[in-house]
Amino acid sequence: MATRSFIAKYDTDANVYDAIYCHWDGYPGGVGVTLRDHYDTDLWAKMLVNIGDISSLRDGFEDTERESYKKRGDTDVDTKTFKYHSEMVEYYRNMSCEYGYVWEDGKWNCYALDPQEINLYEMENADV
Secondary structure, eight states: OOOOEEEEEEETTTTEEEEEEEOSOOSIIIIIHHHHHHOOSHHHHHHHHHTOSBSOOOSSHHHHHHTBGGGGTOSSOSOEEESSHHHHHHHHHTTTOOEEEEEETTEEEEEEEOSSOEEEEEGGGOOO
16 A cells, blocks of 8 residues: 655745655655655755656656656646645645655655644654
């Protein structure tokens, strides 16, 4: 069974969130650790969300790029842009995402998307 998540980067110039869907291993010990350990700069975060929706996140960028739904010919899988954090969370919550990861202020933040609330976890303290 998949643990769905979204991955986003806050664009400080445009004041928007650019986000993608990730189908597999969205829990903090999966996607969270991979983001923290392999996509830990503004450039990596931007490159990642520019891929569009992905099946899974891999340690290497090229491997993740091969997991892009675009590569297999799917449509409506481009990066989504949101003006408000709450709008983004609601969109992905409606897609049954359990976690969200947002690159902002030079670090990844993890959000557990409980049906009633959103809980923020610092990635530095992620339980792996």
